[in-house]
Amino acid sequence: MIVPVVRKITETKKIFIERALPKEGSLKVKKGSKVEPFDRLGECMYVQNELKLPKGFKPEKFRDKSKYYRAGILIGRVGKEKIKAPYNGTLWKLDEGGFIYWEEEKRYVLLSGVWGTIHDEVPAVSVLIETQVRDLLFAVSTSGSASGELLVLPNPSEVLKESYLEKFSKGIKGKVVYVGHFIDENILKKAHNMGASAIFAGSCNVETFNFAKSRGIKLGLISGFGKIPTPQFVFKALDSVSYRYVFFDGKKNLLRIPIPLDDQTESTDKKEMKGALVKKIQPGMRVQVFTTDKMGRIGKVDRVSQSSILVKFEGDKEATEVHLPNFLILE
Amino acid sequence: MPTLTAYFGTSVSSFLIRNGQDIEFVKFPYVYSKGLFSNQCSESQFYRYLIETILRERNISLGSCDVSVCGFFEPPDFAFGPNVSCSVVDTISSSDKFYPVFIADSSLITKDIISSYSDFTDRKSKDDIEPNFFSNLAIFPQVVPSDLSDQANLDENISGKVPNGLTISSDTPVVFTGDRFAQNVTDKGLNYILMMELIKSAGIYNLYLDGNNKVSLINLLDREFDTLSYTSRVGTFINTTGSVECLLSTGVGDDQFFEVKKDHIYVMPLNSESEVKLSVKSTDLGSREVKVLGGTLGLIFDTREHKGSIYTDVKLFNDLLKQVDRVLVNK
Numbered sequence: 001m002i003v004p005v006v007r008k009i010t011e012t013k014k015i016f017i018e019r020a021l022p023k024e025g026s027l028k029v030k031k032g033s034k035v036e037p038f039d040r041l042g043e044c045m046y047v048q049n050e051l052k053l054p055k056g057f058k059p060e061k062f063r064d065k066s067k068y069y070r071a072g073i074l075i076g077r078v079g080k081e082k083i084k085a086p087y088n089g090t091l092w093k094l095d096e097g098g099f100i101y102w103e104e105e106k107r108y109v110l111l112s113g114v115w116g117t118i119h120d121e122v123p124a125v126s127v128l129i130e131t132q133v134r135d136l137l138f139a140v141s142t143s144g145s146a147s148g149e150l151l152v153l154p155n156p157s158e159v160l161k162e163s164y165l166e167k168f169s170k171g172i173k174g175k176v177v178y179v180g181h182f183i184d185e186n187i188l189k190k191a192h193n194m195g196a197s198a199i200f201a202g203s204c205n206v207e208t209f210n211f212a213k214s215r216g217i218k219l220g221l222i223s224g225f226g227k228i229p230t231p232q233f234v235f236k237a238l239d240s241v242s243y244r245y246v247f248f249d250g251k252k253n254l255l256r257i258p259i260p261l262d263d264q265t266e267s268t269d270k271k272e273m274k275g276a277l278v279k280k281i282q283p284g285m286r287v288q289v290f291t292t293d294k295m296g297r298i299g300k301v302d303r304v305s306q307s308s309i310l311v312k313f314e315g316d317k318e319a320t321e322v323h324l325p326n327f328l329i330l331e
Numbered sequence: 332m333p334t335l336t337a338y339f340g341t342s343v344s345s346f347l348i349r350n351g352q353d354i355e356f357v358k359f360p361y362v363y364s365k366g367l368f369s370n371q372c373s374e375s376q377f378y379r380y381l382i383e384t385i386l387r388e389r390n391i392s393l394g395s396c397d398v399s400v401c402g403f404f405e406p407p408d409f410a411f412g413p414n415v416s417c418s419v420v421d422t423i424s425s426s427d428k429f430y431p432v433f434i435a436d437s438s439l440i441t442k443d444i445i446s447s448y449s450d451f452t453d454r455k456s457k458d459d460i461e462p463n464f465f466s467n468l469a470i471f472p473q474v475v476p477s478d479l480s481d482q483a484n485l486d487e488n489i490s491g492k493v494p495n496g497l498t499i500s501s502d503t504p505v506v507f508t509g510d511r512f513a514q515n516v517t518d519k520g521l522n523y524i525l526m527m528e529l530i531k532s533a534g535i536y537n538l539y540l541d542g543n544n545k546v547s548l549i550n551l552l553d554r555e556f557d558t559l560s561y562t563s564r565v566g567t568f569i570n571t572t573g574s575v576e577c578l579l580s581t582g583v584g585d586d587q588f589f590e591v592k593k594d595h596i597y598v599m600p601l602n603s604e605s606e607v608k609l610s611v612k613s614t615d616l617g618s619r620e621v622k623v624l625g626g627t628l629g630l631i632f633d634t635r636e637h638k639g640s641i642y643t644d645v646k647l648f649n650d651l652l653k654q655v656d657r658v659l660v661n662k
Contacts, residue, residue: 002384004361010370137370139470206466224366224470226463253369277372277380291477295467307515323515325360325473328367 001304003281005329006288008222008234010135011259016119017133017247020126021110022046031121035112037245037258041127042110049103051086054078057099059091066092068104075101113147113245114258133247136234136255138200138220142213143250146197148175150257152235152242172196176246176255178238181229183219185211192217198248200255202230203296218250228296231288231330279329287311287327294320298330333391336551338419338544339363339378339402340510341436342472345544346385347552356561357385358543360515363407366470375407399551403435403510404447415551420445422547423508429539429559430500431546432529435510436472437492439529446494475514482516483524487642490528501534506562508541520655523565523628524648527596528641530570533615538565540627566601566626567609570633575613579630582607591632596647598654600661601629628658 021027025044029035059067059076069075069085076083076091076099089103116131151172173195179187183201185208191199192215199212200220212219222230247256281287285301289311299313299320309327310319334349339362346357359381363374372380383393399415400406401422409416423433423440433440438447464481468474476482489511499505507526516522526538539562549558569575573593580586581603591597601607603625612618613634623630641648 002359004368006367007371135370137366139366206462209466225466253366277368277377278384290467290471290474292464292481293477323475323477323517325515326475326477328361328471 001281001307001309001324002278003287003324003327003329004278005276005331007331008137008231009237010137011132012135013132015131015133015256017114017116017129017131017256017258018126019110019112019129020122021124022108024124025108025110027121027124027127029118029121029127031118033118034116035118035129036115037111037113039112040109041112042124044108044110045105046108047102047105048108049087049089051101053083053099053101055098057083059093059099062091062093066090069101111245113247115260116258132259132261133256134237134241134259136222136238136257138222138253138255139224140209141200141220141250141253142209142216142218144198144216144218144248145250146176146218146248147246148197150238150242150244150246151175151177151196152238153177153179176200176248182227184208188212188217188219198250200248203228218248220248220250220253220255223296226295231298276331281309281329286330287322288330289320289322290326290328291322294322332395332397333386334397334399334552335382335386335391336548337378337382337398337400337406338422338547338551339400339406340419340513340544341403341438342474342510343513343544344378344381345513345548346382347545347548348385348389348391349552350389350391355389356543356545356548358513359385360475360513361473364470364472375409378407379409379411401547401551403438417551419547422550425550425554426506426546426558429504429506430502431506431508432499433509433546434489434507434512434525437489439489439493439497440509441497441499444494444497446492446497448492475516477517479518479521482518482521483642483648486511486521486525486528487640489525490640490642493529497529498532499530499536501532501536504537504539504559505530506539506541506546506559508544508546508562510544512540513543518652518656519659520652523631523655524641524651526565527568527631527633527651530568531638533571535611535616535619535621536568536570537623538568538626538631539563540565564624564626566628566630567621567623568631568633569611569616571611571613571616572636573614573634575611575616575632575634577612577632578610580608580610591634593634593636595632595634596641596651596654597632597634598628598651598658599630599632600658601625627662628655 021044023044027042029041057078060074068090071085071087073085075085087103091101114131116129118127119130120128174197176198177196179201181202183204198218202223206225241257283301288298299311301309302312302319303310308321308323311322312319336347338345344359348355363377398413400413401417401419403419405418406416423431424442541562545561549556576590578588606622609623610620
């Protein structure tokens with residue numbers, strides 16, 4: 001019985017990642033330079049925050065087209081509610097009506113995020129780095145790309161998840177956040193509102209996924225729709241690289257985790273991976289099962305018969321019969 | 332020179348290997364899915380590997396073999412350059428000795444019609460679980476529902492999307508083919524219910540079941556082949572409105588006269604290997620005499636005055652499934 005082999009995590013030896021400044025600035029590296037994740041590639045001056053003021057906003061002592069405010073100073077009111085400057089910046093009156101508050105330009109430092117070599121550059125704008133990554137495949141993902149520090153929450157109960165989000169609320173902005181086995185719409189909204197650049201989880205209901213899609217929220221699911229847990233080995237792999245700078249590539253269903261050159265395992269050879277796209281199923285192999293009652297669960301093959309296998313799941317006393325093709329080999 | 336023809340569908344991959352006079356059919360009940368394999372290989376790399384594996388098991392190399400491929404709707408773009416590469420629409424529409432009805436996922440193709448839709452949100456949803464289940468089929472297209480009602484639900488969705496006024500010709504044998512009939516469904520009886528559901532017009536139909544996309548594979552190999560001999564004969568479907576009187580003459584003196592009352596679907600096993608004479612008399616068929624062969628089911632009568640969906644009439648559905656399963660058990 002020949003069955004496809006799914007590998008949730010693979011490694012790619014040679015890949016190019018572009019790192020770009022949000023606007024023209026100065027680059028500090030040259031073609032051929034070796035870089036590590038916290039190396040500074042370049043910098044520019046850049047408005048990093050803006051606040052769109054709601055309808056009905058009335059500015060305070062505002063006569064011209066724009067006015068500079070220091071953080072904490074009253075900039076206006078919406079009804080009786082006072083609005084203070086969240087940071088040093090300038091209030092602008094828009095031609096189409098309404099107001100916007102822009103933070104003053106601050107120095108933006110572009111970090112490498114990866115281990116690699118500068119392969120090419122667009123002067124003052126971006127560099128192309130040749131590097132190596134570990135890819136986590138999402139079963140499904142919304143489109144769009146993002147990057148940021150990886151924040152891995154444990155696989156806890158939903159209550160604990162809420163409290164973790166609260167705990168990390170100050171530091172969640174711009175990060176790529178793993179929120180656990182399952183994400184519901186509330187947690188998704190919360191993480192998004194806190195400024196997470198991308199969010200991923202084991203699974204979610206299709207309605208939550210469609211909500212993310214409709215709002216342009218970058219969301220990846222490791223296992224699929226419903227309440228399918230994240231495989232333990234995937235969680236362990238993520239946990240071991242928490243706080244690393246990672247790249248969310250929704251179009252390719254990938255989370256790309258940069259790795260140092262010496263961190264690659266032997267099985268990363270592309271030829272070898274291709275050589276095992278399908279395998280003859282045998283006892284002892286790890287399989288993922290897709291029956292109604294065991295959707296997404298992972299177990300070990302106990303016995304193989306002509307058109308079915310007996311699978312032992314952790315915690316189950318008896319092996320369960322699963323018919324072809326409702327299982328895949330998982331490596 | 333050995334020849335391989337291949338079909339790559341929505342949930343099943345099928346192969347025909349001709350080596351000298353020997354013809355062998357191989358079914359691989361899996362297909363490529365972005366959410367499962369895109370971090371390891373492309374679609375064409377996956378299928379090329381599969382072809383090479385199947386040939387290697389038979390001591391044939393890809394280079395020494397004529398290869399023709401078709402796919403739903405198009406085959407993968409192979410770099411090795413198959414002799415023929417075409418859409419399944421071409422293989423279905425080129426059948427002239429029988430009337431093929433191809434069903435894969437939610438698409439139906441006959442000689443005259445292509446009907447396809449892919450919006451999962453459009454699918455029937457009875458509770459919270461189903462939307463997730465249907466959506467997971469997009470990630471894990473090989474999955475065959477382990478629950479009978481889920482499969483019936485999927486089949487009902489297929490029949491619900493059949494264009495109004497679809498007429499299946501009774502002039503030539505009707506062959507039901509495609510991924511849906513190649514899948515290893517939990518209850519084989521559901522295959523036959525789907526056939527009966529799709530035929531709405533009055534007539535006497537000779538039904539055949541193609542359980543491995545042999546119609547497409549043989550059409551790719553040689554259109555002069557007797558395709559019907561590679562499929563399994565289901566029986567004769569007498570679709571009429573109101574009661575029908577029948578006389579079954581075997582020619583050895585044990586003629587049977589019987590009447591099927593209106594508003595019934597009745598399955599009468601008929602195992603005959605040689606042709607027997609069947610005379611039928613009903614309001615819309617008039618008096619007709621046909622020669623029939625036995626088959627997996629035998630004779631099937633549908634005398635309902637209003638041909639509503641079998642799936643929505645729970646009593647009818649359960650009764651019919653019991654009848655069909657009883658016949659299948661005795662095979």
